[in-house]
Amino acid sequence: MLRNIPIRRKVMLMMMSVSGTVLLLTCLAFIAYEYHEFRSHSVRNISTLGKLIANNSTAALAFDNADDAREVLAALKAEPNITHAALYGVDGKLFARYPEAAGLQGYPANIAEDGYQFADGALTQWLTVMQDNNHRLGKLYLRADQRGLYTELRNYSLIAIMMTGVALVIAYFLARFLQSQISRPLTALLNTTTAVGQHHDYSLRAEKIGNDEFGQLTEGLNSMLMRIQHQAREVTESNEVVRAIIETASEGIITIDEHGLVEAFNATASRIFGYTLEEVRGKNVKLLMPPQYATNHDEYISSYLRTGEKKVIGIGREVTGKRKDGSTFPMDLAIVEVQLHGRRKFSGFVRDVTQRKEWEAGLQAQMNRLALLNRITRATAERQDLQSIFQVVVRSLEQDLPLDFACICLYDSIAQELTVTSVGVNSGSLAMELAMTEQAHIAIDKNGLSRCVLGYLVYEQDVSLISFPFPQRLAAGGLRSLVAAPLLAESKVFGVLIAARRAVNGFTAGESEFLRQLSEHVALAAHNAQIYRALQQAYEDLRQSQQTILQQERLSALGQIASGVAHDINNAISPVALYTESLLQYEPNLSDRARKYLETIQRAIEDVAQTVTRMREFYRTREPRLDLVQIDLNVIAQQVIDLTRVRWRDVPQESGVVIELQTSFEASLPKVMGAEHEIRDALTNLIFNAVDAMPKGGTLSVTTRVINRQEQNVQDAFVLLEVSDTGVGMDEKTRKRCLEPFFTTKGERGTGLGLAMVYGMVKRHSAELHIESSPGRGTLFRLSFPTAVLSIQDGVRHVQAARPARPLSLLVIDDDPIIIESLTEVLRRDGHQVIAANGGAAGIEMFNNAQRDGGHFDVVITDLGMPYVDGRAVAAAIKGVAPATPVLLLTGWGQRLLAENDIPPHVDRVLNKPPKLEELRRVLAALANSVSTPASHD
């Protein structure tokens, strides 16, 4: 009942009832207290009065003095409420009474026990009058009127009630004022909560009034509202976010209930399946599945709900979805289960993986092609020749890509045609049909190949639609799609890879790209193979030239030594040569024998000089300028056989070894162009080698013959010079190396230079060297010399013996006394005036002296290498004094100087040692003539 009244009134009621009750109880307590107090006061009063009267009346009673007793009682006049008083004797008889005027009826006839009694609006008291506390003297009776008391009590009560009423009125107004302290904040709170509850507006705040519990409650409510507001905002935001995420998710999200009915279907799902949310909401999700899945789906759900066994939930699986248009597609499905208020829902996350599948397939194909590319690349890397590379490429493509037809053609840019180089094994029969077998030529017209040979990949989806001959040729063989990939090396097309299939548009972009890349690899491999070959060649050349350089280096070092040796030998044989020639010329009385000996000596000297010259050639860096003359090889061969007779016959015979010589010289052998001494030396070397190869004897054969060889439509005749033995022979390795300088099988005995010199001679004569040998069977050296086509000169020089027209005045300077002596003597014999000077310094001094004295030298002959002042200095000094005087340098280094064009300044001519008398005469004559003209002016 109280519950439903407003709290304002409730509070007031409470306050009023409390204060009213309190006041009432207080009043009652007060009145009761007053009543009680009044009565006890009356009792006390009457008791005191009684005791006083009793005490005062003891003597009166004791001594039976009623007058005195009355007197005592009369004192009660002062107490108006005492209406009756009486003393009774110990015998119970009324002894005295007050007031006297009243009748006896107001007094009890009999005495009673001591005590008080309220009765009839009066208080009565009985009291025993005692003397000395133990001696009873009589009884006192007092009666006090109590009506005054009750009147007073009534008055009190009236006052209390009035006060209560006033207090209640005040309390009412106070309560009205005070209740607002409670009800106002409460109402404010209530209003706030009501407003919040009605509008769900959590931004509202209750007004805070004071800091009491209501204030705290308000604060609590406000903070709660704030929290709720925040939470509500967060919830709203997160809901928004979730909704946005769901709607924009890249996956389709479908939510179904326990019966498989669709509840939610996001935009992506709509896009994937083609249904709108409205079309599928409330329908069974089976709608989105192809029949084979749809039939079992309800069973799946109920089975899961029954057993809890998860097959897709939380696991994910690739399944097939069905679009609105009935088409199916692969999709990834992930299902999560949500329990909400005891209801289970399932959310499926769907991703259309068609594209991914295609990518995967494409990727797989790409991987396969990559593997194929790898295989092919590896295979080609192992091969070095083009044919093999092309073959492996074509076969791999045919087999693994696969292709119906594959071939590689080489491109001839000049002839503008392709040559089929490699055709796949399986394509062979088709190639026959297409007339595209290996080595077949395909003309390049505007058939697509023209673009290909410009470096572009050509892809024809259907060749049957192209009316040019080549495509039509392929189409006739049943082929439809074609890829022609250029093979490029250094930006130039050198070939075309042709791949074809019977299907129209049979190549994917990936395959075309693959073929393009493959063609690059193939081109690269082919190019590499070519480069490799070139590299091999270059390496071989390099090795050769390296060998040559090495050889030259070695020979150069040897030549340095040989040069010094040659110089000394030249100097040493100079007198021999001079004297021999002089003897033969000026001694007509010589016996035939002496003359023959001298001629042999002369020839030997000449050979020595030539040998020395050749020694110096070891270190030449360029081809020596041979003075080629026409030579009869038969003569040379016989000469050498004679010269080496000691070696091939005499020396072996000493140790019981017999070497048989077989010679076969072709008669009327054509002359060859050559240097006699070189050929002689080479032949000597060959014979020596043959002898060395036959330590146990055998047959040495020397053969000359002529052959005619047809080469490049030109008929050439060659003269062959063969030296063969029946000795130990050479194995293949030795045969290959035997021409290398310093390669020897003779150990310490051999220099390793013999065959190298032979080879050098052969090269210098544009001849060819052929070696046949096998171990134990002997060796054959065959030298093929081209025949001398044009006969320029006679083999024999018919030089008119030139000599100076007049005797000359000559100054001969040398540091070798023997040369000075021999030269002086020879020249004097020719009739010249010769002055000799020993050494450069002496020569210059003599010349100067002669000049000073008016003397004159027609020619100065000086040695080059002399101590302190050499030939160069002498020449310079002489030219400094007399520039017109010719200087003839006579040197053991002469050949070298000539060869190197190193004719020192101030030197007019250079002659080698040993000087030939004829040559000397000729030079002197020439010099004298050149000088004679200016001299005549003198």
Added chain:
Amino acid sequence: MKRIVRDLILLMIFACPASRAATSEYQLEAVFLFNFTQFVEWPATVFERPDSPLAICVLGEDPFGDMLDNIVRDESVSGHPIIINRYRNASMVNHCHILFFSRSEMQSFKPVLQSLKNSSVLTVAGFEGFALSGGIIRFLVVENKLRLRINMIAMHDAKLEISSKLLRQAELIGHGED
């Protein structure tokens, strides 16, 4: 118990109208004698010990019979038990606190009074001239009521203190007024 019995006896005495005429005066006098013990204070020196008996002596012919004995039986005053001593001869009087002179002593009481002067004995008698002659309390009958006359000088001489209540009941005189 004793008190109840005694009260009953007293009640019987006062309630007996037949004997009243003859005995009422003595009876009353006996009661008065006992009542004097209640309203008079003796100097402490008159008691040898706190429980020394207070003696009411009757000199001469005893008019009370056993009334007095009955009245004082088992009574005590401030710890002093009350005893009754009867003397025939004045010379035998010894050790009294209240001395009642019987009418028989009307002629010879004066020397006794003289001898008891300053001896703190409350002297009581019912015959004429007693108070005037130096006796302390005299019973007299006025308008048929027994009344008292007290000689204040004698009282002072006897060094007794008589309660004002008692004094208020009595006629107070000095010497020679009787």
